[in-house]
Amino acid sequence: LGPDEVAGAVSNAVECAVEAGVRAAKCAVVAENSAADSQPEVSFAVIGLGSLGGRECGYTSDADVMFVWDGPEAAAGYADALARAFMRVEQETGGVPPLAVDADMRPEGRSGPLARRLDSYAEYYRAWAEPWEFQALLRARPVGGDRALGERFVEMIAPLRYPAHWDEARRTAIRLM
Numbered sequence: 001l002g003p004d005e006v007a008g009a010v011s012n013a014v015e016c017a018v019e020a021g022v023r024a025a026k027c028a029v030v031a032e033n034s035a036a037d038s039q040p041e042v043s044f045a046v047i048g049l050g051s052l053g054g055r056e057c058g059y060t061s062d063a064d065v066m067f068v069w070d071g072p073e074a075a076a077g078y079a080d081a082l083a084r085a086f087m088r089v090e091q092e093t094g095g096v097p098p099l100a101v102d103a104d105m106r107p108e109g110r111s112g113p114l115a116r117r118l119d120s121y122a123e124y125y126r127a128w129a130e131p132w133e134f135q136a137l138l139r140a141r142p143v144g145g146d147r148a149l150g151e152r153f154v155e156m157i158a159p160l161r162y163p164a165h166w167d168e169a170r171r172t173a174i175r176l177m
Helices: 003-032 073-092 118-127 131-136 147-161 168-176
Strands: 043-048 063-070 115-117 141-145
Touching (some): 003 043, 003 063, 003 073, 043 073, 043 147, 063 073, 063 118, 063 147, 118 147, 141 147
Parallel strands (some): 063 115
Antiparallel strands (some): 043 063, 043 141
8 A cells, every 4th residue: 555545544443443432431431420310412522633634644643632522511521521531441452553542632732621512612712722723623523423513513613724814913823833
């Protein structure tokens, strides 16, 4: 295979691992919580960024991801538990080479919530995002979990990735990057 075919094949394998990680995370969260309401109605998706989002993974690429969810506000704890279980599953089941999952490109980096509700992403990007964060979204695409929610996320960020108007401050910030 040539380089493009290898990148596509490795990206497919990573995407399969992400989907398996979402399923395992759901099982882990249910097993950890015996309460009847431990699995609320919530949509949960994994968004791939960088080389994963662009289907350009190499053998040693990490998987840059963000977690998005939608449902009642009361489900925030469940969505966070899913994201944390996903990270645990991927760390504990690494192969050779291990799949390094990185969620640090999310809004507010390590200090921000691991999983955000769809409307929370919209609010953050509208009010506080910096140009590098819009650049990080250029290759964003759903790679696991609820694909319909992932597509809604992509629709929401489309005008942020490709704005109709670029002000001088944004042009300057892009040049400095």
